[in-house]
Amino acid sequence: MKKQIFAAVAATLLVVSCTKSTTKTEQVENADGSVTTTTTTVSETSANIVDTAKIDKAKEDVKTKMDAAGNKIDDAAQKAKEDLNKAGKDIKAGAKEVGQDVKDAAAKGAAKVEEGAKKLKEDLKK
Numbered sequence: 258m259k260k261q262i263f264a265a266v267a268a269t270l271l272v273v274s275c276t277k278s279t280t281k282t283e284q285v286e287n288a289d290g291s292v293t294t295t296t297t298t299v300s301e302t303s304a305n306i307v308d309t310a311k312i313d314k315a316k317e318d319v320k321t322k323m324d325a326a327g328n329k330i331d332d333a334a335q336k337a338k339e340d341l342n343k344a345g346k347d348i349k350a351g352a353k354e355v356g357q358d359v360k361d362a363a364a365k366g367a368a369k370v371e372e373g374a375k376k377l378k379e380d381l382k383k
Contacts, residue, residue, distance in 0.1 A: 260323045264316065 283295045 260320065264319065 279299045281297045281299065283297070285293045285295070287293060
């Protein structure tokens, strides 16, 4: 879409820049002594100003550069996607490790509480 808009703008600028405009003013004295002024504007597009070979080459150059820019954007987006996927996997693995550490710590704490309760029970029996 951007390529089409850019090409249309470039073509319009070429046509506008190749248009020659001439303004002609005429004053005519009437029989009663009054003066009538006539202004005429003539727009001409000169065929010898437009070199189609240069225009075609410029269009091809623009197309090539736009394609290259589009490819760079696509490559950058793909790399960003891969980096985000990798970061997500790393976060998931880290969370899994933390979860396991919490479970282990809770199990050790529970075992110590049970052991303490047994000792207390034995001490109370004595």
